[in-house]
Amino acid sequence: MAAHATKRGRRPTLAVWKFASCDGCQLSILDCEDELLDLADVVQIAHFPEATPTVLRGPYDLSLVEGSVTTPDDARRIHQVRAASRRLVTIGACATAGGIQALRNTRDVATLAAAVYPQPDAIAVLDRSTPIRAHVTVDAELRGCPVDKGQVIEVVAALLQERKPRLPSASVCVECKRRGLTCVAVADGIPCLGPVTVAGCGALCPGYGRGCYGCFGPYGSANTGSLAAHLRAEGASAEQVERLYATFNAAAPAFAAEASRQRDTETSA
């Protein structure tokens, strides 16, 4: 990586930005224990408040953006971040799909605020939690709640080597088969979102005898309706299927549409 880093005579700059999130995806960067110090040798960390108060002036070669847009201030701030970034990559389900907080999108925010705060009027928030892509152009998106740290390293390496990052596009089922795991859906009748979820986690949940809960979000040609019909035929209620699709990627279009179809089934039933 170092050879490419010095090609332009200086280390590329890396900036990390936080919007509404749990901090877990940026923690993935600090969780690269074996690579962190080497990473800091080949890129200049220019903005990363969780790790350092040092802030270098932009523009930045690569911005990693965590979190979704949920406040009027953040809706303005994301444009400043985009303007200061040569490349902008979203990290994780919040930045890429709106995150768990997008569950507000189908609810009344005032009611939600009243459940948490005695004086909900003092809280300035938007009605919807939206992904970064809804506000500015993004150059790549990392899936996952949280991201896979190997993918974070891959994005930085791709920047240094001036190529596109290589990211998985198949479904979790493919990873699961590759690991030689027994299918939890077929063998044990466990509801599993593996067929509609993009790979990247290494089929973690089936490895623990648990169904995939879709934390990497929908894969390209996900047939969410077919899976929903299968789950219903296996005895799941519409409410259960709706909840299965409405978690950490609730606002990802394919999952949101299926959850909505299930909700309609509930009301018409």
Add this chain to the structure above:
Amino acid sequence: MTSTRSIDVPVLARVEGEGALHVRVRDGRVDDVQLSIYEPPRFFEGFLVGRAATETPDITARICGICPVAYQVAAANAVEASQHVDVGEAIRAMRRLLYCGEWIESHALHIYLLHAPDFLGYPDAIALAADHREVVQQGLRLKKIGNMLMEAVGGRAIHPVNPKVGGFYRFPTHDELAELRPLLDQAADDATQTVRLVAGLDIPTLSQPYHFVALDPSNGDYPLEDGRHLLTGTDRGGRQRFPLEEFDTQVTEIQVEHSHALHAHLDGVGSYLVGPLARWALMGDRMTGTAADLAAELDVPDVVTNPFASIVVRAIEVVYAVEEAARIIDGWLTAGPAAHGPASMAVPAGAGIGYGASEAPRGLLVHRYRTDEAGLVAEARIVPPTSQNQAQIEADVRDVVSGSLDLDDSALTHRAEVAIRNYDPCISCATHALTLTIDRG
């Protein structure tokens, strides 16, 4: 003529989440301190309503990527309590092992990457590594062991997939645990070196009249993953012990205008402290092994009232967590698979009210759920450690700034920021943050 001086830190660095600090000094006296948490609220208690109680560990984990296990375990404890299910010793031991991993990871992160640079005169751990690479590498090695423990037991380090209401989807295999065991010997060495390193730091002095609160497990263990009572007081053994179910009557949360986190007040006491200093002061005598030996050798007082010395107690807790993890694995491997029973207990879906708590790395975390007949959440309340500590953080900053007014603005601001970092505040948790402004006018 009035003279006013103000100190502002618009973005607090090396903390988890987003916050700011504003301090106003008027006529040589600190007259206002506001720790504002501007991290956007995410309304977990709101959208938990209508979800299955069995979903609470996975959903609430997403409140905090730094301490997801604390949330998963507290949520599971609460839902199990609501249905009067006791998961038994084996599942509790495995939860404790998972939780040790989170303590090691989170404490090592805070000690080496977030806090130590303050005492060693560096802006961050990367700059520290430029001069003392082996010190930072030692911290990263420890942190990695914590993550490996969470991966082995929980499936992944951030938002583990294996824990659930009732226990685990499966126990880790004999081989998965046996492979980790030798690494814990290296970790014990690194953790011991860490205590010696931080005990030798040039730590500012301060003494605060803390009232401590921590979880008090009935089996006499050092507080960690479970407990049905809270202990409060100012020194070893505490003064008052009450069941978790009384938390709501003992602690009230107050919304303040400058923050998206709610402030917590203990009945008859006011602001109180949770976290390593509280656990140590109230129950430090439950520490065993090297952790206890090191504390004695280094003359760590039974009650540490200097918040700047929290880094020492945190390091002692890392030693304890490493040795506790080794003890649990040794016991588990010796007993053999037949001894453990099922990896989870059945928890019925039904109506009930349950309280659950655990000791997150940065302090007590309490969950309460009320469920309906179908086992769906009807009401949720989550009280994270940083919001409980927020009033105390502001009190510390007030005293630190008052005692250091001779410093110039830059040094004073730094001192105030360190006083906040003493708490390892998790702002993501507290909003469900920190910017410093010192106003000297």
